[in-house]
Amino acid sequence: MAGYQYDDVAGDQKFRVEGSGGIEDAGTTYHDVDVFGHEEGHQIVYKTMSWQFVAVLMIAEIVSNGMLSLPQSLAVVGIVPGLILIIFLGVFATYTSYLLVQFKLRHPEVHSMGDAGFILAGPVGREVLAFGTVVFAICATGGQLLAGQIALSALSNDKLCAMLYAGIFAIPTLLFSFPRTLDQLSWLSIPSVISILVAGIVGMIGAGLHPAPDRTLSVVRSSSFQEAFFSITNPVFAYAGHFLFFILISEMRHPQEAMKAAYILQGFATTFYAVFAVVMYVYLGPGVASPAFSSLDPVWAKAAYGIAIPNFLIAGSIYAHTAAKLLFTRIFRKSRHLYSHTVTGWTTWGLLVLLMNASSFVLAIAVPIFTYLIGITASLFASWYTYGIAGAFWLHDKYHDGQGVRTWRKQWPKAGLAIATFVAGGFICVSGTYVTIKAIVDAYGSGSIGQPFSC
Structure with missing residues (x-):
């Protein structure tokens, strides 16, 4: 999958298509590609x-x-x-x-x-x-x-x-x-x-x-x-x-x-x-x-x-x-x-x-274990969004825009850090989910969990 090499030429946001065959000037602007596109004449302007x-x-x-x-x-x-x-x-x-x-x-x-x-x-x-x-x-x-x-x-x-x-x-x-x-x-x-x-x-x-x-x-x-x-x-x-x-x-x-x-x-x-x-x-x-x-x-x-x-x-x-x-x-x-x-x-x-x-x-108000639920969702998702998946982004782009695994080998310190980042996200996800579920079990065992819609 091709990526884009970001250029900022004279304040104009331009891209070059970059793939395994090298870099080719595509003359493509950011607004040609991004989600909101060119916003001239739009009633609601986002960017x-x-x-x-x-x-x-x-x-x-x-x-x-x-x-x-x-x-x-x-x-x-x-x-x-x-x-x-x-x-x-x-x-x-x-x-x-x-x-x-x-x-x-x-x-x-x-x-x-x-x-x-x-x-x-x-x-x-x-x-x-x-x-x-x-x-x-x-x-x-x-x-x-x-x-x-x-x-x-x-x-x-x-x-x-x-x-x-x-x-x-x-x-x-x-x-x-x-x-x-x-x-x-x-x-x-x-x-x-x-x-x-x-x-x-x-x-x-x-x-x-x-x-x-x-x-x-x-x-x-x-x-x-x-x-x-x-x-x-x-x-x-x-x-x-x-x-x-x-x-x-x-x-x-x-x-x-x-x-x-x-x-x-x-x-x-x-x-x-x-x-x-x-x-x-x-x-x-x-x-x-x-x-x-x-x-x-x-x-x-x-x-x-x-x-x-x-x-x-x-x-x-x-x-x-x-x-x-x-x-x-x-x-x-x-x-x-x-x-x-x-x-x-x-x-x-x-x-x-x-x-x-x-x-x-x-x-x-309806889920007595809601504070624990936040911890579970954070463990399952935020651990990846904040930490782990960033490493996957780097590995993906370097693999597809470069020479695959050879690019990882050439840039092995960055590749190693990206892999370590991905592993760290996985560790936080699994460990965080485990200790939160264990805390829920302990809380129910101690009778400290309240009732739905209660004061």
Whole structure:
């Protein structure tokens, strides 16, 4: 299968077809090949975002309530292993981001992981990776609804049923999901990023002013495999936003600048994660809860949760929006309903957005093991999207655009790293699924699992 060698000539995005017979100038522009095509005269224009706004969207999506579980990971494995893991995974995620961006630039027709799966493994690959993207996005939206539920419960001293708080939070999440383009959501992501940053700072200040009494800290802590790996999944999946990268890059004005956004994302996330996790663990000790704000003094917990609410809202909206966008683009690809204000287009879009949000809400309140379900879907899919599959992308392109296995041998250090990346994704997938299922069994055995639709 031919790929595309990306060129940026005088600001014009051009490609050269590259195959086993060498490189031939095709005179092909990015807009001739990508999913949205030439947008002149279109009523709805998608490719409008700058790399700065994409960076903001990425941060709003990834640096959300996932960071609130990191202090508990340090409590399980100790400060040094936990901190090393957070930094290592940040570097690893930067490397896999680079591989994903390069793959997207060489295959402009890729709009989602489903399209990438078709290139790797045909129709089966497309359906499996598209299904995983939608399922994980729905679960991630539900996770944000639960975060909003916890925040509202903390602010009101649990005056209402928790299910009602989730319902209240689901309404603005649904409304913010409706814009047809990510550019409209990117503006909302600015206060979202500010809110999670300020909430984290407020949380650290509150922990410092009201530390846990008689706390003991561990530089390194010995734990069982299940306990350790289950806690390690927190930092692993705190970086689990790569499954939306193709969709985000597809709506960029200049996709060749996507790595700038990825560098900003990973630099911010890794630094913030490390500082937040260490500070919260040092002051709150081994009893720190997940989410960590729940271990703060009540006044500071309310302040932190209240400030973080915009981030929970927008992050949930981004997940629901992109899940709907994947299906909408799949249905109307190369159709006027994709880029025109038609009744069919808007009706379908509205129904898809409603379906994604409704599914996440029902799962969040009706499935007693929903938090574990998020862990299972993250293990099955996000482990590949964020880590493993990036190696497969590199191996695929080098094999088909070069001289097959000979190209791998010539570039054996990169090939070895790509293979190791793929193996790492498989290890995270299998181990994460195992320890999560084991945790579900243990939770049922202890009677800690509640009932559906309960407060």
